[in-house]
Amino acid sequence: MHPDGLTHKEKFRDEDIVIPAKKYVLMDYEDAILFKSQFSPIKTDAMGQHDRSSFKVIKIEQDKADGTEPIFVKKWICQMDGREFPNQDELLAYTEARYGDQTFTDDSLEANLVKAPIVEEKKRGRPFKDKTA
Numbered sequence: 001m002h003p004d005g006l007t008h009k010e011k012f013r014d015e016d017i018v019i020p021a022k023k024y025v026l027m028d029y030e031d032a033i034l035f036k037s038q039f040s041p042i043k044t045d046a047m048g049q050h051d052r053s054s055f056k057v058i059k060i061e062q063d064k065a066d067g068t069e070p071i072f073v074k075k076w077i078c079q080m081d082g083r084e085f086p087n088q089d090e091l092l093a094y095t096e097a098r099y100g101d102q103t104f105t106d107d108s109l110e111a112n113l114v115k116a117p118i119v120e121e122k123k124r125g126r127p128f129k130d131k132t133a
Contacts, residue, residue, distance in 0.1 A: 006053050010040055019058070032060045 010121050019025055027035065036058050043054040076091040077084050081100050087092040128131040 008056060008058070010035075010038070010056070012038060024061075026063060029060070036060060 007020045007021055008083050010015075013031075017025065017035065036056075040054065040056055043051040045051050075084055076086070076088050078091060078095055080095070084092070085094065
C-alpha cells in the first residue's frame, strides 16, 4: 500500500521479506502482527529529508482463498496451580479466595536491597534557654 508504489524490503526473523507494491505475502497472523509492528528506522537522504522508500505502509488482511475465520482462544490460567477459567473475573475471584493471603517475595531482590540508614530528623527552631550560651 505504499503511496509511491515502491517495493518494501525488510529483514524479519533472519529472512529478507520483499513485498512488491500492490502485492502481498502470505504469513501466519501472529507473524504478520510482529512484522507490522517491527521497528524499521526511517532513512534520510543527504539533505536530511525522509526517504519515502523506507516508509512502511502495511495492512493485514485475511487470505481470501482460505475462507476461514481466524480463531482466537483466550485462556485465563491461574499461575499458581494451572487451573483454567473462561474469563478474567472468575480467575481473579479464584486467586483472591485461594491465594489472597499469600505474598510474593523474591529472595534475590531482597538480598540486593540496600538498607538505608535511619536518620534522625533535626529539631527545628530555636534551642531552649538552658542550651544557649
